[in-house]
Amino acid sequence: MTPAGAVAAALRDVPGPVGVAVSGGGDSMALLAAALEAGVELRVATVDHGLRSESADEAAEVARFCAVRGVPHETLAWRWDRAGNLPARARQGRLDALAAWAVPHRLSAVLLGHTRDDVAETFLMRLSRRAGVDGLSAMTPAFRHDDILFLRPFLDQSRGGLRDFLRDRCFTWIDDPSNDDPSYERTRARQALGALAPLGIDVGILSDVADQMRAAQIALDAGVLGLVERGVRQDGGDLLLAPAVLDAPEELVRRLHAAALRWIGRLPYPPRRAELERFVAAARAGRPATLAGVQLVPGREGLRLSREFAAVRDLSTPTTALWDGRWRLHGPHTPGLSVQALGAEGLTACPDWRETGRPRAALLATPAVWSESGLVAAPLVGYPNGWRADVATFRDEIAAPPPGN
Structure with a gap:
């Protein structure tokens, strides 16, 4: 399929307009050229990470290319705070910036220029970290970030083929010098692919294996x-796991606990495998445990997984905002009110809390409405006072397409 055909196919059911993320490199410039050929109504954004002195000039070059063709363009700034892993933080920051940009422009989707080569390089990088099925699975062609749809129409296209596509149209692109810097893991993975070629291990082979891993991941998720x-019942923001759940195949039990921890703890990624295995071992032994802001408490009904109070002790949001990534409060919103965890002080003001049937430790981390004078409402603990608390549905979340990798 041609690059323009790949873009058109990806957008077949997307009403438009769409955004295109363009750095100025060959892959993203080919994406922009293909989108123009496909006749897509689009806007373009370049995320300037400010990590190289040339980045501002490169963004300006993309802006000039767009201006000549009458395409709206914006440069989005992202700056590293020196915390965490730079490539991971830059990737997250780029998605955050693009999602925030998409909202006011009412974009139906944002296109990213990842290729088959990116899939193969990512496979090698994750293989070096002993990744399992999820880590070795191919990038998803579609995923959501901050409720914005992101699409990758070029996952079956090669980097070399896209550059030929640009040359045929006399379009230029910018080669980022960091792509040749061996201090970056992706550069080393790219070089390793060259070394593996004599064994018949190339981009096509590795991307095919990654696709097979994706198929296995989908089957496991099912x-x-x-x-x-x-065997799982949602009780407010808690999950109750029937004892029979632990009799399922080990990998399914592990994946279930990983999904529960991500949902309750609002984790972008599941915990490390060794930590997760210790948590599952505690569940099998009927022992209390905590991990990533989630507490495991054995009970008569089975295992209860709930939010740990310490993880939300200092979390405060306006009553109109989403609290702890899952909870939405509905009621008489007025200035001066906030949503915070109920805590021991709030629970003391709710003498009928035992009638909920939920353990004290779980109720401490539930959302409540507060004013400067004290507790206003605790809708999950028998003190609604005109307020209602709605929570996301665990089943719907795990049934959704997996996040992009």
Whole structure:
């Protein structure tokens, strides 16, 4: 399929307009050229990470290319705060910036220029970290970030082929010198691919294996969903796991707990495998445990997974905002009110809390409405006072397409 055909196919059911993320490199410039050929209504954004002195000039060059063709363009700034892993933080910051840009322009989707080569390089990088099925799975062609749809129409296109596409149209692109810097893991992975070629291990082979891993991931996720339907009950923001759940195949049990921890703890990624295995071992032994802001408490009904109070002790939002990534409060919103965890002080003001049937430790981390004078409402603990608390549905979240990798 031609690059323009790949873009058109990806957008077949997307009403438009769409955004295109363009750095100025060959892959993203080919994406922009293909979108123009496909006749897509679009806007363009360049994320300037400010990591190289040339980045501002490169963004300006993309802006000039767009101006000549009458395409709206914006440069979005992202700056590293020196915390965490730079490539990971830059990737997250880029998605955050693009999602925030898409909202006011009412974009139906944002296109990214990842290629088959990116899939192969990512496979090698994750293989070096002993990744399992999820880590070795191919990039998803579609995912959501901050409720914005991101599409990758070029996952079946090669980097070399896209550059030929640009040359045929006399379009230029910018080669980022960091792509040749061996201090970056992706550069080393790219070089390793060259060394593996004599063994017949190339981009096509590795991307095919990654696709097979994706198929395995989808099958495993379907197994987890079946396990949820048979043995998991949502109780407010908690999950109750029937004892029979632990009799399922080990990998399904592990994946179920990983999904539960991500949902309750609002984690972007599941915990490390060793930590997760210790948590599952505690569940099998019927022992209390905590991990990533989630507490495991064995009970008569099975295992209860709930939010740990310490993880939300200092979390405060306006009553109109989403609290702890899952909770939405509905009621008489007025200035001066906030949503915070109920805590021991709030629970003391709710003498009927035992009638909820939920353990004290779980109720401490539930959302409540507060004013400077004290507790206003605790809708999950028998003190609604005109307020209602709605929470996301675990089953719907795990049934959704997996996040992009």
